[in-house]
Amino acid sequence: NAGVMQNPRHLVRRRGQEARLRCSPMKGHSHVYWYRQLPEEGLKFMVYLQKENIIDESGMPKERFSAEFPKEGPSILRIQQVVRGDSAAYFCASSPLGQGRDEQYFGPGTRLTVT
Amino acid sequence: AQKVTQAQTEISVVEKEDVTLDCVYETRDTTYYLFWYKQPPSGELVFLIRRNSFDEQNEISGRYSWNFQKSTSSFNFTITASQVVDSAVYFCALRSGGNTGKLIFGQGTTLQVKP
Numbered sequence: 653n654a655g656v657m658q659n660p661r662h663l664v665r666r667r668g669q670e671a672r673l674r675c676s677p678m679k680g681h682s683h684v685y686w687y688r689q690l691p692e693e694g695l696k697f698m699v700y701l702q703k704e705n706i707i708d709e710s711g712m713p714k715e716r717f718s719a720e721f722p723k724e725g726p727s728i729l730r731i732q733q734v735v736r737g738d739s740a741a742y743f744c745a746s747s748p749l750g751q752g753r754d755e756q757y758f759g760p761g762t763r764l765t766v767t
Numbered sequence: 768a769q770k771v772t773q774a775q776t777e778i779s780v781v782e783k784e785d786v787t788l789d790c791v792y793e794t795r796d797t798t799y800y801l802f803w804y805k806q807p808p809s810g811e812l813v814f815l816i817r818r819n820s821f822d823e824q825n826e827i828s829g830r831y832s833w834n835f836q837k838s839t840s841s842f843n844f845t846i847t848a849s850q851v852v853d854s855a856v857y858f859c860a861l862r863s864g865g866n867t868g869k870l871i872f873g874q875g876t877t878l879q880v881k882p
Contacts (some may be wrong), residue, residue: 685868695812695858695872708867743812747868755802756870758812 654679656746656759657726660761664765665734673762676745683707684727685756686719689741701727734766769794771861774871780849781881786874788844790859796820801835801842802860803868815832818842821858 657676665671677684686698697711701721710717716734721727731738741763745756770793780786792801803815816826818835826833830847845852856877860870 683868685870687870687872694874695860695870697869697871700868708869710867710870743809745812745870755814755817756868757814758804760811763810 656681656744656757658742658744658759658762660762661760662763662765664767665766667735668733671731671734671764673731673742673744673764675727675729675744675746675759677727677744678748678757681713681757683746683747683749684721685731685745685747686727687743687745687758687760689743695743698729711726731764733754736765736766739764739766769796769861769863769871771859771871771873772878773857773859775876776874777879779879779881782851783848784848784880785845785847786858786862786880788846788859788878788880790842790844790873792840792842792861794861796861798863800862801861803833803842803844804858804860804872806856806858806875808855815844841856846878849878851880851882854878854880870881 656678666735682703684701686694689695699712699719700708704723716732719728741761743758743761745758747754747756780830786823799820801818805813823835832845834843856875858875859873
C-alpha cells in the first residue's frame with residue numbers, strides 16, 4: 653500500500669510566479685490536510701479538505717493561497733505570485749475517517765524555494 | 768486556546784542512554800487526541816503514536832514508551848537504550864475532538880544520539 657505521495661519534492665520559483673503542489677493520499681483515504689513548516693518554526697496547519705469540499709481553512713493565508721481536492725485526481729495547493737517568505741516545506745497528510753478520529757499519515761513534503 | 772509546548776529544544780545523549788522528551792499541552796476540550804511524530808534528517812514525518820484523552824494507559828512499543836498524565840497535561844516520550852538512528856526531530860501534537868482535523872504541533876525537540 654503506497655503511502656502519501658507528493659510532487660514535486662523540490663520546487664524552485666522566482667518571485668511572482670505560481671507554485672502548484674500536488675498530493676495523492678493513501679489508498680482508501682478521503683481526507684487531506686496541508687501543513688507548512690517554515691525555517692526555524694514548527695509545523696502549522698493550513699487547510700483540511702474532503703473530496704470536493706474544504707472543511708477547515710483557518711490556517712490558510714487570506715491572499716494568494718488556495719487548495720482543492722477534486723473528485724478525481726490529487727489535491728492541489730496553489731500559491732500565486734510567490735514571495736520569498738513562502739519558501740518552506742509543505743507537507744500533505746491523509747486519513748481515512750477524518751473529523752479527528754484517526755491519525756494522519758504524512759507525505760515526504762515539497763520543499764519550495766523562492767528566489 | 769490550544770497549545771503544545773516542548774520545552775526542550777535540543778537534547779544530546781550518548782548511544783545506549785535513556786532519554787525522555789517532554790510534551791505539555793493545553794486544551795479546554797474534554798475529548799482530544801495526542802500524537803508523536805518523528806522527523807529524521809531525510810525530512811519526512813513518521814507517525815509514532817496516537818493517544819485518546821479518555822485512555823490514560825501508558826504504552827510501550829519496543830524501546831519506545833509513552834507516559835500520558837491528564838493531571839499534569841503531559842504526554843512524555845521515552846526512548847530506552849537510544850541508538851544513533853533515533854537522531855531526529857520529534858514533534859508532539861494535539862487535536863481536539865471536534866470536526867476539524869487540525870493538528871497543533873509543538874516546536875519540536877531535536878535529539879542527537881552520539882555513538
